[in-house]
Amino acid sequence: MGQSEGNSSAAFIIGSSWVGTCNRGSFSYASEELRRQFESIRVRKISDGDVFRFDVGADEKQVLDSIVRRPPVFLRHLQPIHLEVALQGDDSDLPRIREAVRGADWELNVLRVAVQARKAEGSQPPYTPLQVKQAIDEALVSVFAAEPTVHQMEKIISVFLTPAQALIGCSGPDDNLSSWSGGAVHFRKEDGDISRAKFKLMEAELAFGLDFSAFRNALDIGAAPGGWSSFLLERGLSVTAIDPAAMHPSLMKHPKFIYLNKNASEVLLRDKSFDLIVCDMSWEPRRMAQLVSELLEALAPGGTVVSTVKLMHGKPFATLRHVQAVFEPKLKLARAKQLFHNREELTCVWRKN
Ligand SMILES: C[S@@+](CC[C@H](N)C(=O)[O-])C[C@H]1O[C@@H](n2cnc3c(N)ncnc32)[C@H](O)[C@@H]1O
Structure with a gap:
């Protein structure tokens, strides 16, 4: 009107x-x-x-x-x-x-x-x-x-x-x-939830219309203590988690869970073995993008990446452009949004060409 x-x-x-x-x-x-x-x-x-x-x-x-x-x-x-x-x-x-x-x-x-x-x-x-x-x-x-x-x-x-x-x-x-x-999206904290970080991925699913259960094999970079990994396991995916920090003990016996207790720069992964990569590393954004870029051979063509981008320098639009420049031409930005559950960060969805 x-x-x-x-x-x-x-x-x-x-x-x-x-x-x-x-x-x-x-x-x-x-x-x-x-x-x-x-x-x-x-x-x-x-x-x-x-x-x-x-x-x-x-x-x-x-x-x-x-x-x-x-x-x-x-x-x-x-x-x-x-x-x-x-x-x-x-x-x-x-x-x-x-x-x-x-x-x-x-x-x-x-x-x-x-x-x-x-x-x-x-x-x-x-x-x-x-x-x-x-x-x-x-x-x-x-x-x-x-x-x-x-x-x-x-x-x-x-x-x-x-x-x-x-x-x-x-x-x-x-x-x-x-x-x-x-x-203001509110999710109820359930018994056994490992971290509130899980809510970010749950909100991303709603906000971006993603259906995580449609993926089969996920790589979770910077995964500890394991909120995102546990959510993807709940959606039925197999999950490989990389983090030098310890994962929550409740994940370790899950039959579809593999834990690589390493820095992401040290891992070797099979080409095209994942259709989803998620990354919630609390790192300087360009270094995060560089590190994820080096692992992108492991993502199948057409695969999806969901990443947070930390806003450390108070220049969010420039930060996003810099991260895009590192990811291109391997990844194309599909959506970027500051979710209700994001603090000093954005959540982005990328697609592999
Ligand atoms: C915000 S936490 C991730 C929380 C996680 N998404 C969850 O749901 O529980 C960030 C993690 O990134 C990890 N990290 C930082 N640098 C890393 C690197 N180079 N390789 C792998 N993990 C890294 C940290 O150890 C930390 O556990």
């Missing part, structure tokens, strides 16, 4: 407004990417953590098409802004939000609709995001004949609460880049 801004010199005649979210500390990179992608844009941070509003001189479809064509690395989540409700910070806010939603022209008849409400860091309205969700759920049933849900939703009503406004929009889960509220 387009909107115009009458009180600003940067008024957009045809445009759209959004709430964007990236990882804490990545706001400047996320906004730089958006500015490169859209000629006419205004971006401003609306909460620590990092949440920002951006107004673009392009309609919603144009924005989404552009983001599909050139998926950003740092933008983790976005929601359109269709309604801007002024808040008083008192009990009158909930009925006002509900009334605004009741009046919206969304087509939600018999659809499964999730309401995802979040608030700005540090703001303390006298109601919770859950109460906002409940107020909107009531309108969903009585006005839109929709079915409120939290899973397998067909539409999402997203609400971001600043101290002064509720920014509300309705969209499809794919259009938000993530079906999780704010793109």
Whole structure:
């Protein structure tokens, strides 16, 4: 839904407004990417953590098409802004939000609709995001004949609460880049999980649409203590792990697990023996790329590499270009994204030519 801004010199005649979210500390990179992608844009941070509003001189479809064509690395989540409700910070806010939603022209008849409400860091309205969700759920049933849900939703009503406004929009889960509220993907830690690093690979599977169970034989470089190896074993793959550090004892008896207790620069591997290489080495990115490059003969043509790229020097775009330069022409970059579970790093998917 387009909107115009009458009180600003940067008024957009045809445009759209959004709430964007990236990882804490990545706001400047996320906004730089958006500015490169859209000629006419205004971006401003609306909460620590990092949440920002951006107004673009392009309609919603144009924005989404552009983001599909050139998926950003740092933008983790976005929601359109269709309604801007002024808040008083008192009990009158909930009925006002509900009334605004009741009046919206969304087509939600018999659809499964999730309401995802979040608030700005540090703001303390006298109601919770859950109460906002409940107020909107009531309108969903009585006005839109929709079915409120939290899973397998067909539409999402997203609400971001600043101290002064509720920014509300309705969209499809794919259009938000993530079906999780704010793109904050939460996995339950199971008994026996070896490391939280496993969550990175689980999130990569979702974010990049990878089906790890379709691979047969994986090489895990820099594998200890073994979160990634254990996840790939759970998906049914055979795994060869390389690390001079010890692997978790629970892996050692697994019939499909081989452990090479070595530095990756010292191993000899059979040509084309793997269809997947994963690498989560905590190393300077160009040295990591050099080391992985030297093992690429072991990857079959068309094989996939999933690697983290540490952001050590505060220049993520240059770092990624340098890593690409080392990998090319052997590997082509398919996707790069800062996942919710990435800290000072990106996760990349590469394909062997
Ligand atoms: C962040 S940890 C990996 C965590 C792992 N993905 C998991 O899920 O448990 C990085 C690992 O890289 C290993 N590493 C660093 N340099 C290496 C090298 N040259 N060869 C092999 N492993 C290396 C370290 O020993 C460390 O265990």
